[in-house]
Amino acid sequence: MAASVPPADSFGPPNGIERRRADPELSAIFDNASVGILFTRNRVIQRCNQRLAEIYGTEVESLIGQSPGIFHADEGSFRRLTERARPLLTEGKPFDADWEFRRIDGSPLWCHVYGRTVSKSGDDLGTVWVIEDITQVRRAREELAQREKLLSQIIQGSLISTFVIDRDHRVTHWNRALESLSGIAAAEMVGTTDHWRAFYRTQRPCLADLVVAGASLDAIAAHYGGAGRTSTLLDGAYEAEMFFPDIKPNGRWLFFTAAPLHNENGELIGAIETMQDISERKVAELAMQQQNATLTTIVENLPGGVIVSDRDLRIIACNDAYRRMMNIDDSLFANGAPSAEDVVRYLTERGEFGFGEPDRIFEAAMQRVHHREPQHYERMRPNGSVLEIRSSPLPQGGYILNMVDVTERKRHETELRTTLAAKEAAELASHAKSDFLAVMSHEIRTPLAGVIGMLKFALEDGSLRIRTREQVQVGLDNAQSLLNILNDILDVSKIEAGKLTLEAIDFDLHALLREALDPLAELAAAKGIAAKIEIAPGLPHFLRGDPTRLRQVLTNLAGNAVKFTERGTVRVTAGLARETADTADIEFVVTDTGPGIAPETLVRLFRKFEQADLSTTRRYGGTGLGLAICKQLVELMRGSITVDSVPGAGSVFRVRVSLPKGAAPSRQPAAAGKRTRHTHRLRVLCAEDVQTNQIIIRMMLTDLGHDVDIAENGQLAVEACARTRYDLVLMDGRMPEMDGATATRLIRAGGPQGTPVLDPEVMIVALTANASEEDRARYLACGMDAFLAKPVDEAALHLQLSRAIERQLQRGIELPLMPARGAGRPSTAELDEMFEVFT
Template sequence: MNPKLPKTGRDKRRPRPDIGSMVAAARSEAEKILNALTDGRNPKLLSGINPYRLVSILGDIDTLENSAPQAPIMRSEEYREIVDTTAFVIKTDAQGKILYANDLFCRSLGYDYADLIGRSADVYCHPDNLAMYEDALKSPKVGWSGEVKFLTKSGKELFVELRLSKDFDPSGNLIGSIAIHYDISDKILHRNIAKQHKELNSIILDEQPNIVAVLEKGVGIISLNRAFFKTFGFKDLNDFKQRQKSFFDIFSQHEDSCSIAHSKWWLDMLTGAAGQMADRRVKAHDADGVLRTFEVNAKILSLGKGSHLREYYIVSLNDITAAQKEADNAKEEANEAHRESYAKSSFLANMSHEIRTPLNGIIPVVELLEEGVLDVGQKEYVSVIKRSAQSLLSIINDILDFSKIETGAFEIDNIDFDLVEELESITDLFVAKAHEKGIDFCVFIDPQIPTCTMGDPKRIKQVVTNLVGNAIKFTESGEVSVAAELTARDESHITVRIAVKDTGIGIRSEDVSDIFNPFTQADNTISRKFGGTGLGLSISKNLVEMMGSQLQVESIYGEGSRFYFELDLPLCESGKNRVDIDNMHKTIGIYIVDNDRARRCASTLFRYLDSFLLNYVEIHNRDEVELICCDIMIVVSTGCDFIEWIDDSLRERLRIVSIVPANTKNRNRFRSDAVISMPINGSKIYDAILDNRYHATEDIHKIAASEPAARYNASVLVAEDGKTNRSVVQALLNRLGIEPVFAENGFQAVEAVKDLYYKEDRGFDIILMDIHMPVMGGEEATRQIIEHEDRMGVDRKTPIVALTADAIKGREKKYLDQGMSGFISKPIDRVKFDSVIATFLGHLKEVSEPVVSSSDQHSLQTNDKASRIAETLGVDVEIAEMLLDDFYANWREYHTLFLKAINENDLDEIARVAHIVKGSAGSLCFYEASEIAERIEDHAKERDEVDYKTMCETLEGFLK
């Protein structure tokens, strides 16, 4: 049954066309675009199709042709109706004049039927296509198809797809044509838009400075922009595809670029789908064969869904060849500069050591000459030699430090120390210099700073020493002040601000930024007038930065300068408050001689008393003393002033403390209970207030130091492989009444512990354990001793104290974490050694008669090496001489071992021997030799290729 078709509203006055010809044309069109039915007979089909308004009516043409005569007429009418609803249909004669036009043609172009009949194509065909269209209508060719542009009556453009069929007479002459047109205006519009988008995208890609490639996964390259062809020299995409298999075949495998070209997952790697790539640089040769460097990035785009899903990759290549070359050149320049700097610094370091060697021979000899019998002229000559040698040594030390900083060989330690004690020791060094120049030297070191912090005391002292030295050097009159103030504190850290201020020449604002540069001073006249290398501030700045701070300066030219920095210092577990406030309930009366120097000193005094939380008031006469009921009276004087109203009756009930200028002679004239020399410090004030003895406070520590050493009834095991070190430790322990047991390595130490437990069912009272020993080191020995005591169920574990030259940052904590109880660094400090022994053996202390050291008797007559060792270690000179003899004898053995190891290039043996010599030399005050041995050890451990033989000879020179 045939489907019903809508009415077309045909004008019945219009003559009927030749339907047969129209059907033939429609059938030809339908046969081209429809599929066969699926019933296996493959009949022909008829279909009227518009691409955007699809109407499909199917009919069995074979059935139609074989039906009764009435059927074709009826069917032809139906087909005409189909065509009328889907296509523009016209029939023309042989000259192209319109004989028929269907309703859809007329309506779409806006013409009446009568307006078109007999007219040529120029009525409706666009001038651009008119000649082609008319030729097609008049051509004797059987058929023609194509796209044509029409113009409606209103002038609107209309695009159609033409299917042209010709009608011929029996003689083959053209009778006319039937033209079926489909409106494809929307299709053309979308096609043009798509074309514009494509052109726009192409322009955008071509305008990109980077190479851009679009690739479809599983297909390959879709497009490449202009930059690609310009860079790599291919004519077009076809040329590229003929010469390369894939996009990344153009890239080269290179050691400093990624290997994506050789990975099947390179696109996924770039887009992150298979893990992020660490390096996105690739190498490729351009059209001229030049190897170029690119930075590659990619983005994945997924379009469509299901079976229509397509994945595209947008790959971008940024040519960084120039930037990479510049970076490589900069890196090479930096390496070259580093090599030159290292060579320069190594030369400076070697030369510094070479110069220090004779200087360390000159200075001691000059000091010996000073103590001899010389006339006035000779003494002046010797003084000049000494000052010159010391100045040269100071310069050499600066150069050596600078070279270490430049080469990165400078390390900051992190050890326990007393900051107040270290800073007070520095200021004592400058008292004489300040007094010589007639300038005031004021020092405030906050007494609230705890007794133990962690850091590098040597480098802090070096910075402060440099700043104070500069301040005094550049100040002709007025004052130099040093202040160390506690600015913050919590349970684990303190913050201390250290400042040095002067009233010297100051610095011009334009020169401030340059003063920290090496070998630089504010202007050239300074070095001529004041001397110096211009390294001090540069070294200080670097040291402060290495300690985590910044060295800053405030200065007014002609008025003075202030240098300052802040340090964040961890607190030691053993640290405690310095001041016992509970014992200081006293009222202080202060009398100040009326002059500027006394006033400046008094201002510092007030700061100390405030820190001690003491009550004080300034007094001017006896009546005020009676009124405020003073416990202590402090007189701040600048000469031998005698305060007449301080009579005997006041002296009997008051403690009188006098503060006098440095180097004041005949202090007894002040008739005071204590006399303090300027500059004052917290320790002097604290001791003067609490100590009831009559003395000059500078003597307090000397009195304490001269008291006899404690003696202990204790058994001590010393594990030490260095002969000289064993002798030093034995001397230190003998003076404490202890005869130690020695082990030469860790294995012997473990066996000694086990043997004592086995024989006497007890352990040693303390073990002093060297860390680096042959056979078994101190750390392993400690572990085995602890395990042995654990197995035996010992209640009181034997304290094990590390005895080592490795006093560098973090080592002490490391040893404590391994179960050790304490730490003594080499060279051994006698006071620290005695303190550690007292900490662990205090319960075994004996009451004994004072033992007077014979070193006291010889100290005035001798000034040789043995005397200095005796004074340092607190032993007799005879024992010190014995230690020296042992050391020199052992050195001959170590020297032989050194040379043998150097000849065999046995770096481990070189490091081992150097470690022993470092500790031994340091303990016997051969500090320069100890430093060189440490350098040898460090180089050997780092496997550095240096001249060990020359360094060994330098070491021998220091020991001679």
């Protein structure tokens, strides 16, 4: 206690009721003490000083004779104090405690209480109590504790890893965020000085330890050995960032700060250190650095010039290509990064934007610089070169400008436009040629079909004289040659136009070889030369492809061999060159013992309109298109054709094609002979505007035992279908009044309003002198079921008639049976009369 206690005997005799005069000095001390003093006996206040009365808020006289319980808020408080103090006082020991009392006005009062029993000669005189008012101290302590609690809560609740050490480097706080970062619990760390182990494998001071030790920035930087960045903050605080390899499995980048802690007297009492995991930021910074390096490399290596400005129009990037293109020397960058205005003025003064009034040119150029929208334009330089310029604003302000010299590209574009115009003109010419050939094909084939048809009928008349038969045969052969020439020209036209398409159907290769080559064997025998067809063992029967075009190639090659060979042998072999599970590579070899071909002629053998020499044309005829067509057809089949020849020793042509394996066709109708009789008779309508063709079709159908009606155009054909139920309609494609396609669509639609046709589903077969694939596809698309080419082959006609019979029977339509004999052929007199009519 700060105040001394007066001697026991100064309080008077044990009866204590009469107040005795004590030593004046002791009384002065008692009355003027800075603490409250009272003397109690038998729980009654015998004496107290003025300070006690002031503490309690009353007068001394009002306290004398009162129970000490007057100082307590309630009886329970007094009883608890008495119970704690009695054992000590009874044993002569002092009682010392902080206790809460109540003033006379009821306000709380915290006091430090010191009590001791007073005795004399073994007699208990009473108890002396010293009371010190500690209310303000207590309140200060509570506020300090509250502040410390709040600080602890703030540290614990912070998301930033934090720990606090005292001046002895002992941990006083270790928050939850740091527990998560370090993996060490606060209970394990608080009160220790080995907090270094949360960050390092070996003992070394943390930044907070250095701050407590009063280390300088240089010492701190030296301590971290340049492994991180350090700097000084205010009031002796420091910050740093460094990679800690021992934190977590792969290490972490931390940004940490440490600041000293002082008490109210300015004395150092410890330090606080905070740290943040900045690993993600460092990874992002590294990625940004790499990206910037990559972008810098890209900008520097772009084929065009690139210049970039910031929001203040200061140039922040300008690659070497831009400097070279604009002829910029180092003087523009002598004083650091120039502005966009500096660059524009520099270029204006050197005539980059043309010659004239410099200020006007400069202002016009700056207007583009200040334009905030994306720009794309071309500019011709004074030297005649052309620049393509793109300028785009940047999100953070400023712009990026890219320029490319497109002079060469412009020249190429001009050339390309010229080429495209020429190509377009060529395509128009090609279309015009195709249209012309289509028209000419129709116009030539139509009378030619009549000639061939009539000559064939004439040859079948057994009453012809021998000389007349020979003359008619010569006429038929020439007409057939003319048809072959026309077919070659049309094939070349279609191939050139890219309009020749190949079929993909299953066929029997062995049957194809016999059909294609057996007639040539007869021709060879007539010339007195040997013709051999050899099929190698293992050659597949069924393949998938275009049998018609393959037959055309083989017929042409073998036909040429027979035509040019005067003595010896023509041999055609077919063998399997290679086979997989799905495909077969077939090699056809045509060998002859003809005159052979000179080396200088071989190089142009497959060109159009080329033959060995003019004497070949004069001697054997032909257009020189056959081999060119063969080569193009084989290439369309993704195959190859080659030739080896020695003059005087013959030639060898090799064709190799790869074809998918096929299946046996589900139904392979046998070739129909022109005298084969059908089981049922059909009623046929032939829509044909050319009288000669009408006669031929009528004669062919009549000879086969069928009934036929003729309509001279499509309109009449539709009207006929409205009057009569036909089993088959042969429809010419091109006719006056109404063409075949229009008539077919009208029939399929049920006929004109008011005059419906009797059978909209009647089988319709196109008769076309046009070999155009487009026309054939158009005929099928409009509703026709098939087509026959002019001149009409009687076997092909017979096949379509057979299909019509089968179709009608499947539909449940009754057909009359075919009579035992068909109509006879026209006599020679009738044919002569026809020729006279049409000559």
